Amino acid sequence: MAGEARSAAKAWWALAGLTLAVLAVSLDGTVLSVALPTLARGLHASESDLEWFQSGYLLVLAAAMLPVGLLGDRLGRRRVLVAALVLFGIGSIACAEAPSPGAFIAARAVLGIAGAGIIVMALSVLTVVFTAEQRPKAVGVWAAANFLALPIGPLFGGWLLTHFWWGWAFLVNVPVTLVGVAAVATLIPESRAAERPGLDVVGTVLSAAGLLAVTYGLVRAGEDGWGDAGSLGWLLAGVLTVMLFVAWERRVGREGGHALVDVALFRAASFTWGVLLAGVGALAMVGVLFTMPQFFQAVLGTSPMGSGLRLIPLVVGLLVGAVPADKIAARLGVKAAVAAGFVMLAAGLALGALTSRGSSAGFVAAWMALAGAGMGLSLSTATSTALSEVGDDGSGVAAGVLQALQKLGGPFGAAILGSLASSAYRARLHLGDLPAGAAAQARASVFDGVGVARRAGSPRLLSMVESAFTHGMDYALRASAGIAVLGVVLAIVFLPKRTASATTKRNAGKERHHVGLG
16 A cells, blocks of 8 residues: 555656646747747848747647657657657757857757657657546646746736846756756656557658648748738648548458558547547637737737736636636546536637626726636546557557647637638728828737737727727637537537446556556
């Protein structure tokens, strides 16, 4: 009993190290958003360069998800995770010391590869160090770490950029990664597939190319609109490549070869719908993450740090939903728990769609907390439901599949909901009395519109711009609520009431063995 208690304590300490590493990756993106104006001056970066600072990272991150999962299953998950942490530290140093925009973009690409390794391997390791009973709570902690960066990033990044050289926004990752390496090396047992998976070169290339093309198409659609032929071309090419990847994997599986992804895994409703519903939840939340920081800063006039403070209720709500998700799912069943989470998320977003310039801070905090609680409950339960079907042999690739679909929710949601918000914003602007150049600038974004109104010294124009953006934001939140309602329907119709007990029994012996390793 004492040995089991020590092993359990060791697993939770290991989770603390993993959480720190995942938080570092999440913080990197949110800090960058705050640092862009400073980077533009420090690196003499153009608007196109600034777009690629983030887009280049997203593209490499998406393309690397499945390959790093395979490497973990093949070479050892602890080994790949340590390598990814070291690479993340090196990439962070390269970002801080970059002499030009091109060098910074290259360093961000390195961070994309490393970030994929950390995110995928951290989730994969959860299936090894935690038993089936412990895993849902561990997933809840992991989910919370993913979202803690929302308020911390702007707060921490704003403070750093106010008091120190901009490079420290990236150099702070170095000690974090060193702590992560120490925690992983000492607390996490090495694990890999019992039968070393072969290299599916064709499948790896097709998966990377397909995810790369889809992500790039979504990023372009978010910037240039859905009518842009180039965006649609990349999206079509990506979808066709992913379809070709699926066909190839089925063929390899039928012929008894080494497929990158075991297609049979998708025959389990728990895995398929757990993965898809986690993606639906991420998609629904983009409405909040995309619009609310702009509302806080452009309409309410807060600083990036103030915007981060106003996002805290969202994260508190997520913690409230994610941490007890395992107990709720055990009592209600996974179907009811995921559906209940989506109901809360939809209700919070629907209330959010009533937000106006005159809404009180308490009202905004309340609906964001409700939406966060729903997201925490649905995401944690859906993710742990998907992982319940995954044994030790393929946890790396399975985690890569789950993370790839979930990460696509960001650019997909930004493209769809961002286009909707922008269209509604422009439709509410009546700028006939402005010069053509000023009118075009005001239509470009709410920040540009506020700038035009202030330079013109026109309170009427400023009020129009703020009202127009709030109108567009409410449209996006209503659409997000509709996506959450879709999540309710999918959970009720397709999710099993409980996870498969056969899988739990099959993995129980392995899990007990791995938890005691070290």
